[in-house]
Amino acid sequence: MALLDAAYARAVECIDPDLLALVTDRITVTLTDARPECSAESDRDRAVCSVVDQMLIDVAGLDDATVQAAARYFPDGEFADLVMASYIIEARTRLGIAAERLLGGVA
Amino acid sequence: MTRAVRVLVGADGRPVGRDAELVGILAAYQDAVVRSSHLDPVTTELVRLRCARQHDCRICQSLRLTDAREAGASDDVLAKIDHYEASDLSERHKVALRLVDTFIWRPSEMSDELVGQAREHFSPEELAELLVDITKWSTQKIHVTLGTDGTDRVPLNETGIALLTFDEAGSARVTSA
Numbered sequence: 001m002a003l004l005d006a007a008y009a010r011a012v013e014c015i016d017p018d019l020l021a022l023v024t025d026r027i028t029v030t031l032t033d034a035r036p037e038c039s040a041e042s043d044r045d046r047a048v049c050s051v052v053d054q055m056l057i058d059v060a061g062l063d064d065a066t067v068q069a070a071a072r073y074f075p076d077g078e079f080a081d082l083v084m085a086s087y088i089i090e091a092r093t094r095l096g097i098a099a100e101r102l103l104g105g106v107a
Numbered sequence: 108m109t110r111a112v113r114v115l116v117g118a119d120g121r122p123v124g125r126d127a128e129l130v131g132i133l134a135a136y137q138d139a140v141v142r143s144s145h146l147d148p149v150t151t152e153l154v155r156l157r158c159a160r161q162h163d164c165r166i167c168q169s170l171r172l173t174d175a176r177e178a179g180a181s182d183d184v185l186a187k188i189d190h191y192e193a194s195d196l197s198e199r200h201k202v203a204l205r206l207v208d209t210f211i212w213r214p215s216e217m218s219d220e221l222v223g224q225a226r227e228h229f230s231p232e233e234l235a236e237l238l239v240d241i242t243k244w245s246t247q248k249i250h251v252t253l254g255t256d257g258t259d260r261v262p263l264n265e266t267g268i269a270l271l272t273f274d275e276a277g278s279a280r281v282t283s284a
Contacts, residue, residue, distance in 0.1 A: 007136060010126070010128050014129060031213075055248055059248045059251045060162055060251065062252055064111045067252060077115075077122060077123055078124070080124070081126050083249050083252050084129055084133060088133070090248075091245060094241075095238055095239065098209075098210050102206075102234050103231055
């Protein structure tokens with residue numbers, strides 16, 4: 001778990017903070033029914049949210065066009081970093097929820 | 108669903124330009140998870156393959172854990188994963204697969220009944236390992252999203268299967284079945 005936290009800390013360092021906040025908010029809202037605190041306002045953000053949403057709900061249903069619509073905004077590998085960050089935030093969130101139910105806290 | 112490689116990849120088939128430190132930490136996390144040894148190998152394999160099928164990860168579906176095979180995770184056993192509730196898998200294995208499904212779809216809706224079943228069939232240490240195992244086997248979502256989960260570099264046999272082994276450090280090795 002400490003390494004997952006370390007991965008998150010690195011994601012915070014290398015991903016645009018506004019974008020990371022958007023992705024975090026999207027994941028938290030979807031998995032916990034919390035109220036959204038930020039919203040997608042640009043075409044880039046909307047494209048990213050489409051990918052994050054589908055990753056969360058059913059990654060197998062993610063199509064090439066949806067991914068490429070977001071990836072085109074991120075040259076030089078940044079899109080892959082963003083996808084890794086989305087996974088890390090999602091994993092920490094799901095793990096926190098499930099561990100609380102099953103173990104009363106962090107796994 | 109057909110899936111193209113969706114980002115620029117290098118000669119090794121991996122996305123170019125990623126943050127090396129982030130990749131390294133995530134790899135270290137995965138290595139640490141597979142070094143855990145509270146769960147039996149058959150349960151681990153059932154959990155891994157359920158994740159692979161839910162996420163439709165092509166590489167992961169083509170792999171079989173060597174130690175799980177040796178412990179009884181035969182093709183016949185693994186064929187029961189898709190319809191596990193109606194199968195003759197043990198209740199312990201069914202509970203593990205229910206936990207996978209709940210974790211992947213809506214962990215906040217985990218029922219009291221499932222929590223009770225989980226605590227009946229697994230120790231706290233096993234449950235902790237099972238949960239982090241699901242996160243490890245869900246790193247597949249990264250590869251599926253990027254379209255880098257193809258099997259073109261995997262030494263598949265005539266039935267489309269290869270063997271997956273982890274060394275003591277947790278590093279993966281894929282060999283022909």
